[in-house]
Amino acid sequence: MATLNNEVKAFIVQALACFDTPSQVSAAVREEFGIEVPRQKCEAHDPTKRAGRDLAKRWVTLFEDTRKRFREETADIPIANRAYRLRAMNRFVERAEKTKNIGLAMQILEQAAKEAGDMYVNRQKKADADDEPVVPTAVSVHVIDARKRDAEPERSPG
Template sequence: MARLKKAEKIFIVRCLAQFMSISDVISDFKEKFNIDVSPQQVEYYDPTKAASADLSQEFIDLFNEARKEYINQPLHNIVGANDIVQLQILSDLLVSKKGNVVMSIKLIDQIQKIVKGHYEKKFEITGKDGGAIKTETEHSQRPAMYTPEQLAGMSAQELSRLAINGKL
């Protein structure tokens, strides 16, 4: 069992506060500090586990503060939370997995789910004299038939999307 310095202990506590698994903490710790630690040694620094019964209050407070910061961070700090980023990643995967039909179908389905979310808008309308709120969903519909001029004005990506969805 390696003897850890305070900075190394803080690293472990912060990783665990961010919901990292013990095996991920071990591999990140090995990569950063070039020191091998056991799963039991890492688990000791997680105040949510029984193994940390005699963990110092300093590390418990650090864990709680780090977890609170992690949970309360703005959503835009997470790269994958952006629809455009998700679509780009899925598009890159689709190109690389072109030979795998099952995976391609799953990727196309996921792309469609993200894209269709952009076309749905919900409006809340109050009833007469402030009555019950009625929710209506509005779908933006594309025309069923396209003119040659409309098709000429579309990008290759839009044309392929229409073909994939069976609307061309």
């Protein structure tokens, strides 16, 4: 395999900084540049991984800058905003009700209740007894799979 030019390396580093997996990056390089790059070689351009520990300073700086910008720009994406998602769900519920699709409307309403009730946020508010300010605290989440049974069913003799 030939060495990669700087344009391809920059593409790989920036894609990895945007949390694409090495497999996704490998496929994107094949599509964008027509070059086969194994996922292991892509992973070597991620300074957060062991394979990328010896990455040149230039690429580490590009990675860090891109990741920082990516995280900051997430706020500019409408769907990342709770109010936007709730407004969209409201439109969907109204459309489902007009078409008499009550099942879909109920699913959307349940989703909206989860969204509004912080079900997808891993924190809860806790007030101190001395009326100190409300402080978010971490919460562990325990998921119960209703399809699994804890014990074997009892068998009737006979």
